[in-house]
Amino acid sequence: MATFVGRRRELEALDRELSKVTAEVGGERPGRCLMLRGRRRVGKSRLVERFAERSGAPFLFYAATGASPEADLERLSRDAQTSTLPFANLLSAARPASWDAAFDVLAAALPQDRASVVVLDKVPYLMDEDGAFEGMLQRAWDRALETKPVLLVLIGSDLSMMEALNSYGRPFHQRGREMVLGPLNPAEVGEMLGLEPAAAFDAALITGGLPLICAEWPHGAGMWDFLRASLSDPVSALLVSAERSLAAEFPQQVQARAVLSAIGSGERNFTNIARAAGGIGATPLHRALELLTDKRVIAAELPVSTRPSKDRRYRVKDSYLRFWLKLLGPAMEEIERGRGDLTLRRIRENWTNWRGRAVEPLVREALARLLPDANLPAAPVIGGYWTRTNDVEIDIVGADRGPIAKELLFVGSVKWLENSPFDRHDLAALHRHRAALTSDPVPVVAASRSGTDCKGLDAAYGPAELLAAWSA
Template identity: 25%
Template sequence: MTFYNRIDELETLNTAFESPGHDFYVVYGRRRIGKTELLKEFCRHQPHIYFLSAQEAEERQREKFVEQVADYFDDRVPRIDGWDEALEYLGEKIADEDLIVAIDEFPYLVEENDSLPSYLQSFVDEHLQETDSMLVLCGSSISTMESEVLGHESPLYGRRTGQFDVQPFSFRQAREVILYDIEDAIRSYAVTGGTPMYLTLFDYFDSSLADNIRSQILSPSAVLYNEPEFLLRTELRSPARYMSILESIALGHTTPNEISGATGIDSGPLSKYLRKLQKLRLIEREIPVTASAKKSKRSKYYVADEFLRFWFRYVGPNRSSIEEAPGIVYENTIEPDLPNLVGETFEDICQEAIWEGIRREEFEQYSEIGRWWYGENEIDIVGLSPADDRILFAECKWTSEPVGCGLVEDLRAKSEHVQWGPDSRTERFALFSRSGFVEGLDQEVDDSWSLFNVGSIDRILESPTEI
């Protein structure tokens, strides 16, 4: 698999390893997010022992680990009776070494022996700290990594020298992989999101987006056809209710009351499920950007990953039909509604473009950017700059027709409902449009307005950040 991006993470890991003293890094994140490729790329040109854990008996895993250590040092495999002895052996061998020891899928080892973090604590305290070597623990089970490695209750708490919660690629990063033109790249990103494995399954040279969806998602033999179920089983023993919640949110039920009504789950248990899905990075809770995170009751939930949003909107609810006639499902269900899904992703990409413009000092500074709503009024993007009493209002339109004066007047009217800052606040406006703008619109608005088509967005996101 080709290695993409992760430049900052690689630089941080290399700098840490090349600096004097020991290091203990924790790398975690969802399945398919590229953790293993990051580790392999990091280790590629450095002295290292890379151990990939498996779901098998503890004794066999321990034997394989010791064999790998012995093989690296060209040593006879010793007789080892426990993980304490295995790590003692490793500690003796690295005493005078400058070496990376990377253990991938660490949660599999903890499943078989929950005392392993305690043994690793002794290894770090008694051996690793006296060397210039580096230990890296990596895992896909976010809950296990946060509780057994990073959590306050973990014996390893406070011993790490760095950590990475590996995130999906932003649209800007994903453009290195997606080779379509800008419009189709946005459409494609709305389907795959920024998960590297999903991105690289699509053929951007010889296949259209429709062809890729049919072959890589709607085919029952395709990897992505059942991917969400495998993803949830990484973290959850009984994922059925969580699947129902994700499907209801993907279909547009975004408030707790709406989700409860769609799933039949009472509000008490539902709040527990929602918190768990948030912790697993599968959903996000949003409040109006002008509201207080602790006090606001106007929360909405969104599926945090574009591919999961696509799957739970189109694949999960239609699997029986897909088994019989995937082409019909695409033509009658997915294709007509896809612009609505892409429109949601387009809003996120426009936010990304604003942040990138701020970083490059092409845009005025805003410290908070997000959605705003109250009653029937909604604004796609509102940016706040409290230090300057400045506020930005923006709408994002993924439509086939150019945007005209109607949207200008509509946004002006809605902005009057946003209660924030003094009456003398400075107001800025922006419109983002897939199909551009009616002729002469730029002459009809004053200099407090900015107009962006997809070409403008592409230009902003393709240029390297200077800061």
């Protein structure tokens, strides 16, 4: 049950979809389809399995293998043997040779007088370049499946492929409702692990909110105790989850892995990424960056300003993967030979600098959720600002649109240190950087782990205020 802390709304959404099917039993087309996507290891399969088990409806849970069409169809027959559908034995006995035939048998196995649930997991494994599977799914849905009181749940981790499944011009367009499952947010992580707000942010950065990793964090334990225990176990979820996800996501793309490692190590612009990735050429680097961006693994960002800029920067979107690429992946050999203590020492040495930059996207997301409040207006876009030489860098820029804004709404700084509050020196630096960005006296804001020690701020937020953005 621990892995389902914070999943109440998602379970309720699934319950609502099934209730709509139940309400239409006996109707002409009672069937409904839900397309659930989310990054690997965020708990999609477990969420839907828990929903199906507690729903009381007969269900079939099928997970594709990706090995071959024959293996996938054989797996369907095996999964049918553990299904609670009243006529699931039809699937296990028929052993269909094509998905067209499999969907026909599946439709025959579905009850007509009560709602049922069918889950197809790892759907991108079944999709092909010519759209054959999508065409067969569309025909089966229109001809037979939608006429049965069934909730069909399609699950996939390849975000771009799952989005394409429902996009215009594809066979299955507009036949299903889309649902996105993200990782546990910082408030959910804090609730699950029994942590105070500041510690909850640390845990969210390290685990990325992945339930499997959070499940290994003892309730109420400190971050360093958790890291020490995880680094002493070479097969801990903290150590193996990233490598397994990368192996599944990029099995053949060696250059993409090298580019991702370069970004994860801290390189942010095109030239430095190329150098860190082994001197990769401009064309293959563009291709790798495009692939990583399409798969939602990295974010490509421009500074938010009233002036256009081409100074694009890249970052790894998932904070756990960023942590792993920077501090865990390069140390796997020493960890495997029992020297996790050396890795832990290195994490301690780099922690403050790494966390200071890693927490910035979370702070910006929290403000986007919190505002407007008594001090600041709502901002359609909250990003950052920087110059090519980094002589000016502003952590928080709120604007009416981005990256080229008509109006700047506020600017701010993030100072995330244990024992050092945001002080007058930090405020003076923020005022200097604001002057380089705009001549307008836009409000200034601070986000500080240790509070503020100066006057002149228009707004200030600490860990508790920011965490409340997800608790509301």
